[in-house]
Amino acid sequence: MNRLVLVPLLFAASLQAQSAAPATKPAPKPKRAPTVANVAYGTHERQVLDFYKAESANPTPLLFFIHGGGWVNGDKANPGELEACLAAGISVVSINYRYSYQAQLAGVMPPVKWPLDDAARALQFVRSKAGEWNIDKQRIGASGGSAGACSSLYLAFHDDMADPKSSDPIARESTRLWCAAVVGAQTSLDPKQLKEWTPNSRYGGHAFGFMDPNDKKTRDTRFAEFLEKRESVLKWIKMYSPYELVSKDDPPVYLKYSDTPALGQPQKDPTHTVNYGVKLQEHCRANGTECELNYPGAPDVKHAGVAEFLIQTLKK
Template sequence: MRSWVTVGALALAATVVGPAVVHTTASAHAISAPTQVGAGKAGKVTPTPAPTPTPAPTPSTGTAPLVQGTLVETVAYGRHVRQRMDVWYQPDELKRPGVFLIHGGWWSSGDKKYMTEVSRSYAEQGYVVFNINYRLSGDASWPAPRTDTFGAIATARRHAARWSFDPNNYVVVGFSAGGHLATAVGTYKNGLPGLRGVVGISPVISPLTAYTEGIGTLDPNKRKLRDSAIKLAGGCEPTGKCARVWTSMEVPWHASRGDAPMLIVHSSDEFVSAEHSRQLKEHLQQVGVPVTVLTEQGVEHSAPLYRLPGVAEQVQQWVAEKLLSSGR
């Protein structure tokens, strides 16, 4: 099987627009019939317009990945109704790098459907995209959502050939609470096989920081984030018998030399403070893992932050550098 890197590289001009659902829904323990993105009547394929008029080809090949022929399957990676992921792929003989997307929502809400256009933007660049749902805090407490993320990744790697996916060349991108899961996966033990990078957009890296910053504040979002962290921990605060679960949730404390490089993006005045990224950067740098922190002016959080001019492009460029260098 040929490597995707040998025949093409990435177009890096996609931006994010509002969500639109294109996937099908699978029954439990099943893989749905593929949906062809941009398919018209009688099975004919019509190109889906890119978020920007013309993706720029890379200098190395002069060839931008094709949008036509992209399929979307909804896959069950576990028994729970939330243990589902949408897989965007092209059924060819290449081994393409992968991007795993994790939605936010206070660990208690949200859905992969809100990541549809982000999924589309990465699929248009030639990646295999895994847009995952996971059990929420109302379904199960920590570490259930992290366990689900591991389950989605393991399923993708196990069935890599089905989706033309290179199981040893992927990144994980998480938004807000999903950023907590992405960075938690990135710092688990001494690194996951094949994980080349982690991106957090407004990630709640330190639930303990969220807990502390939510005490006595007038900011309703900080108060809600504190309550959400308590709910994720099973309803208990970080003392006594609950200290162990809070320790497990605290991403910076699990930094190790084998962890993947990270890119973290915050707004300067959003309710998930840059203190989260400062702590993680300090711990990862102590063990020699590179961390890039970008700070944008303003209060935008999560997807609105990602939509700011230039942010998505910077993230996509960083992702491309990690996956292209690993795929050669």
């Protein structure tokens, strides 16, 4: 073929391939610039965090924000309750973390290990910076929505993961929280519980490998298999499901949802239904753990939203 003809054909083919390739969604532009941006707490490109400093002569409480996105999407830009917390004298950290499908591609099982391990490690790293960043190590509250909410509750209920004997000073830092306040949280990763609470549940299997890691659209398509093979991953469910970790020495938590309870009935949005919150609150009360549940028409609500709970709890 004549070279003059070949070059345009190749160029046209290249343009066609580019248009056919899925576009990568850019990270949202931050509304406020962090005091320090993209601080590495690990070696992976996703193991970075932003720090927003509240000016104070004394060490400040901290909001530790974990973004949502089902552990397969999302970014640390524009953390929830940022402005309210800074105005109240509460500094803010917002983290990125390795996605579950990246763990799966790396052969790590269960895949949820990476995002949850990263949340714990980032929290320890932040505590190691307490002196430099003028942070009160004790008064740290976690927050986030959806998967970020689940990660926050995992930290709130998990026993301290500090290793006092480690040669790594960061690993010696505590992972315990002062409180957690979350939105649309998945409180359990047990398919048997989820099916009982909300019959059309579809979320959670990807945390334990029931997903094609090369196609994020398959995240919620294998719930039936997840339920069928529950016993094979039950040891991991016990390790990583927030519901399984609740004990009487846990900090207070605040749960906010936008729908009303309907246990045992299909839900319009089963992945973020308040049914999760109702069952966690029951479980927390049975274990002597403080759990405030807010949804439209909910009784005994003391705080209108996440910011109010965080500010009152972290500043009292």
